[in-house]
Amino acid sequence: MRPPAAAAGAPLLQVRGLHARYGNTPVLHGLDLDLPQGQVTALLGANGAGKTTTLRALCRLSVQTSGRVALGGQAIEACSTEQIARLGVGHVPDGRGTFLGLSTEENLRLGSHARASQQGAEADMERIYGYFPRLRERARQQAGTLSGGEQQMLAIGRALMGRPRLLLLDEPSFGLAPLVVKDIFSIMRRINQEEGVTILLVEQNARLALALAHRAYLLETGRVVLSGSAAELRSNPAVQRAYLGE
Template identity: 50%
Template sequence: MSDRDLPLLQVRGLTAGYGAAPVLRGIDLTIRTGTITAVLGANGAGKTTLLRTLSGLVRPTGGRIVLAGEEIGATPVERLVRRGMAHVPEGRGVVTELTVEENLRLGGLWRRDRADAKRALDEVYELFAPLARRRRASGHQLSGGERQMLALGRALVARPRLLLLDEPSLGLAPKVTAQIMTLLRDLRDRTGLTVLLVEQNVRSALSVADSGVVLALGQVVVAEDAARLREDDDLRHAYLGF
């Protein structure tokens, strides 16, 4: 059995919400190591809540979350980062008052291996040439595409095993979106990065994903290979709107 057949993340019966209102209702997921899983569905389906619950920002009310064999359902956010999880929220999450380099260094503040943290920073500059050119520019001076690169780069400086990525194409030009999707595929192939990708641009997400999960009203209604989701007209019309 190869590493890509092994589960990095397992979710069983996950329920969560805000106050007394449940948003997620018995979610079951298995995410294999070194794969990209697209999380799809209409607005309000629970996609963002799923990522926020997995990353510790929302406390689950039931079920189990297991990362690399360890239960993490009640683990603080900072400990999840140390265990290899990185979350890039919708809206990019850049600290606009800080420079590009200061934002990137935030991603590696917790790391004790300073030499490798420096290598990780250099690797991000190699991946994102616009950031290297603007390393002393503040966040508010960046374009939307550059801010998305910066948010991704800050997550990658932490060298995550699992990247949770929420709507990376939101507000971006199609060319920039295509570049980001290509980067995710390259990172998966080259480094074995595992990605859980929430994305409204269904075609774009399925073009790079290995598998797809469709949520509706906080429940998993379809879990299939990405290729089948792309090719099955009935599935696409019923759940994905194209």
């Protein structure tokens, strides 16, 4: 059962005092985050700041956590990774997580398993192919033979097959050619604007992330040190020096 829709103006995702660790190694130290419904929020920071761990903590994926996490007003911090996916959270991990031995179409169909119902799955396949026509051309092709850009498109498409209300994206531009990155970010903007999918974006390219995002948080060593609108962070001198090369 999905949580109720967030009230107008309320955050879709609200995080309070989120801690995370791997074994005895703490990584996150009490994060507070608010993700407005229907907006793109960027999570910025240097390597090792805790960005990827934040996404994993929200999904309870391979990391130990404490703190409060609410989706649409419903507490989810005690839910399993599978339950969180069924409640409407899609995760595109770093490294893409593509099943290389399966075909493109088989990968997409796996994405629909997170949904409560398979009704409309075929229509959603067509919707994904509309965003990513190249995936239709590669439908029968083994995923391991796709280019890096095509695998990234497939990873995003597979997550969208779960009909997420919240999409967690981890470094979607990593290792891709600039033109491919431009295409993918253009499609992510369409998905946000046309479908109202809320997005939490981890992206090393701060300039790219802030161009897409409405709001942003800056992490340093597992703590939020700066937050505000994307425009505010773009104009912050410290962000400009450290992350925008200005």
